[in-house]
Amino acid sequence: MITVMGATGNVGRPLVEALTAAGEEVRAVSRNGPHQGDLSDAATLRPAFEGASAVFLLLPPGFQGPLKPVLDRIDGARVVLLSSQGVGTGRHPAVFEDEVRVSGLPWTVLRPAGFASNALQWAESVRRSRKLAAPFGDVALPVIDPTDIAAVAAAALLDSAHSGRTYELTGPGLISPRAQAAAIGEALGEPVEFIPQTRAEAFSSLTAFMPPEVAEATLDILGTPRPAEQRVSPDVSRVLGRPPRPFAEWAARNVVAFK
DSSP: OEEEETTTSTTHHHHHHHHHHTTOOEEEEESSSSEEOBTTBGGGOHHHHTTOSEEEEEOOTTOOOOOHHHHTTSOSOEEEEEOOHHHHHTSSOOHHHHHHHTSSSOEEEEEEOSBGGGGGGGHHHHHHHSEEEEESTTOOBOOBOHHHHHHHHHHHHHOGGGTTEEEEEOOSSOBOHHHHHHHHHHHHTSOOEEEEEOHHHHHHHHTTTSOHHHHHHHHHHHHSOOGGGGOOOSHHHHHHSSOOOOHHHHHHHTGGGGO
């Protein structure tokens, strides 16, 4: 039995599919699904973790911790924590990774770059006008397809050889917002116009769904990435034996969202 927290999200859903395809019994946990559990209320998690040989931990937005009460309810199972690239680059604190590492449980930490699926924020404007607006149009980052994150997570959950490892997960190359617009247009079969935003305009858009301090940090990464944030990691290829999927493939697979 493998428990997947956040089983209905961009990573959790393909992870459940990958594990099921591998013949594993999966307990898919979400706040509103048939198996319910809330990481902010560790007392709700005992049924979710009971009998599990491995647990995938995806921390919900705004989770403040500590993580230890959650880890204390995992009885010897292998833990795969979805962290973030920002921990490795020093933008985010390492507190949750540290708690996992000292828990006494076998662990694997995944640090993904920005998700290709973040492009879904443009879906409505592309559907409406075949335009998308974003700041820093020519600053490129190695965004990753969430299904590749899920594939690496599945490998780590299924094989103890990945225990004690931290994987930096990126796409196969750098891609800018302007190039993402072009890839979405190619998937649609008609051009998508890229509209440059100022930082102030982008901040106003982001604060509609995230706290101001998170919006500022996000814009710092998008506009002035550190060298480590533009590095293409070999870890997806090392774990999966194939290169990570490019953004264009993600766009083609998800083109219906933009039609």
